[in-house]
Amino acid sequence: MVIESIWQDFLSLVAQEAGSRVVETWLKAIVPVEWDARRAIMFVRAPNSFVQDWVISHYTQLFDKHLARLLGVSSITVTFVATNAVQVVGESLNLPGQVVVDLAEKSSATTCIAARREQTAITPSTRVAGVNGLYLFDTFVVGPSNQLSCAAARAVTEKPGLIYNPLFIYGGPGLGKTHLLHAIGNEIKRQHRRLDVLYQTADRFVNEFIQMIRCDRVHAFRQKYCRIDVLLIDDIQFIANKDQTQEAFFHIFNALYDASKQIVFSSDVYPGALNGIADRLKSRLEWGLVTDISHPTLEEKIAIIRRKMTAMSASLDDEVVYELARQASTSIRELEGSLVRLLAFASLTDHPVGVDLVQRVLARPAVPATVKRASYDDVLHAVSKHCGYSVAQLRSRSRNHDLVRARQLAMFLMKRLTGQSLRDVGEFLRRDHTAVLHALEKVDHLLKADESFAALARTIESAVQSK
Numbered sequence: 501m502v503i504e505s506i507w508q509d510f511l512s513l514v515a516q517e518a519g520s521r522v523v524e525t526w527l528k529a530i531v532p533v534e535w536d537a538r539r540a541i542m543f544v545r546a547p548n549s550f551v552q553d554w555v556i557s558h559y560t561q562l563f564d565k566h567l568a569r570l571l572g573v574s575s576i577t578v579t580f581v582a583t584n585a586v587q588v589v590g591e592s593l594n595l596p597g598q599v600v601v602d603l604a605e606k607s608s609a610t611t612c613i614a615a616r617r618e619q620t621a622i623t624p625s626t627r628v629a630g631v632n633g634l635y636l637f638d639t640f641v642v643g644p645s646n647q648l649s650c651a652a653a654r655a656v657t658e659k660p661g662l663i664y665n666p667l668f669i670y671g672g673p674g675l676g677k678t679h680l681l682h683a684i685g686n687e688i689k690r691q692h693r694r695l696d697v698l699y700q701t702a703d704r705f706v707n708e709f710i711q712m713i714r715c716d717r718v719h720a721f722r723q724k725y726c727r728i729d730v731l732l733i734d735d736i737q738f739i740a741n742k743d744q745t746q747e748a749f750f751h752i753f754n755a756l757y758d759a760s761k762q763i764v765f766s767s768d769v770y771p772g773a774l775n776g777i778a779d780r781l782k783s784r785l786e787w788g789l790v791t792d793i794s795h796p797t798l799e800e801k802i803a804i805i806r807r808k809m810t811a812m813s814a815s816l817d818d819e820v821v822y823e824l825a826r827q828a829s830t831s832i833r834e835l836e837g838s839l840v841r842l843l844a845f846a847s848l849t850d851h852p853v854g855v856d857l858v859q860r861v862l863a864r865p866a867v868p869a870t871v872k873r874a875s876y877d878d879v880l881h882a883v884s885k886h887c888g889y890s891v892a893q894l895r896s897r898s899r900n901h902d903l904v905r906a907r908q909l910a911m912f913l914m915k916r917l918t919g920q921s922l923r924d925v926g927e928f929l930r931r932d933h934t935a936v937l938h939a940l941e942k943v944d945h946l947l948k949a950d951e952s953f954a955a956l957a958r959t960i961e962s963a964v965q966s967k
């Protein structure tokens with residue numbers, strides 16, 4: 501049996517089920533080593549313990565589900581064999597800035613940190629400057645849009661300066677970069693109390709530098725930054741076109757980096773796309789690991805709204821949460837703003853929070869006026885025709901995999917094209933509203949992950965609309 505080809509089949513199945521991002525980010529980093537058919541053990545190797553732990557805690561059920569079937573056994577044990585080299589995730593993922601550290605180098609780096617800690621012990625200075633204690637990993641909702649950035653941020657807190665250095669997180673506005681930087685600061689403060697942590701936005705860094713030039717204190721400025729153990733620089737793009745500040749920063753970067761001190765940057769674009777930053781500094785920004793945060797999926801937006809509601813001790817109907825997530829912009833900052841406005845509006849007017857209120861607060865019509873509202877029957881018939889199941893099958897209880905998909909697509913399109921409530925759509929298909937909600941989340945995910953499914957959905961939608 502050729503395990504490589506089985507492994508490839510396994511990866512394709514996982515990509516279909518969990519999305520190609522999971523495969524590209526995590527599972528491609530795992531290498532199958534040996535298949536022990538007698539004991540049903542698959543030996544695999546991960547590039548480092550961080551990837552290994554992540555895969556074990558998140559994807560074990562995928563091994564059970566697909567790999568066992570492909571290998572023709574009822575259940576399987578996956579055992580990770582030790583690696584003799586420690587390398588970052590980027591190596592196997594072809595991310596920019598890949599680094600391979602062998603164990604000898606790693607131990608010297610460890611020594612370097614230890615020596616530094618001794619120094620700090622002589623002159624104790626437990627300082628965490630600029631870090632907002634409210635932004636924690638605990639309050640950060642993790643999903644496909646941010647999981648790599650969040651995992652890398654967590655890894656940095658475990659071994660500051662040793663794994664991903666620098667860590668560069670980029671993404672659009674309001675997607676959680678600042679939150680993650682503060683979370684790193686707070687977590688390092690908790691785990692490594694002796695380390696000096698400084699959070700600084702790049703524009704404050706620029707202003708501080710200019711001030712220091714005026715007072716002729718550039719040397720003191722550099723010294724201040726070179727003493728830091730963990731430097732968190734937010735919105736590094738603001739250093740663009742500030743040549744003198746960049747020059748100073750370049751030296752600070754080198755000093756910190758050479759001493760294995762952790763540096764984390766955030767930016768609105770990836771390093772290569774930063775304009776007005778000197779090439780030598782730009783290249784350093786991508787020396788470590790570069791990760792992005794993309795727009796949240798519908799499921800993530802729903803999870804974030806639920807988390808924020810719990811924090812505010814507020815409660816809203818699933819239906820309202822869904823509408824808010826669906827209609828709000830992709831920025832989580834704006835999503836939070838809309839939620840707060842919605843709750844405030846409701847409490848001020850004593851108006852029960854319904855879907856109509858979401859629309860008023862967001863000031864957007866639910867279904868564009870030009871779109872003719874379809875009927876449930878129109879949708880069901882179109883789905884029936886294009887997916888090859890009868891309307892009765894779509895309304896049945898059968899759990900056949902493809903039929904379930906078709907039914908979920910029907911729910912999605914019924915909700916979208918008729919503008920009716922979750923409960924109403926559910927009743928028509930003899931389901932409760934949570935089943936509809938689940939279907940909407942699933943379809944939303946598939947539309948992004950599976951192009952042929954998305955094409956099918958578009959075809960059916962236009963068929964319904966052209967009726």
Ligand code: ADP
Pocket residue numbers: 635639640641642646671672673674675676677678679680804832833836
């Ligand atoms: P950015 O720095 O990328 O512009 P922020 O970190 O300031 O975005 O995030 C904007 C708001 O959204 C903050 O209040 C933050 O707490 C919240 N937020 C962003 N991402 C998440 C998330 N994944 N889970 C919970 N809250 C989040």
Ligand code: MG
Pocket residue numbers: 677678679734735
């Ligand atoms: Mg920010």
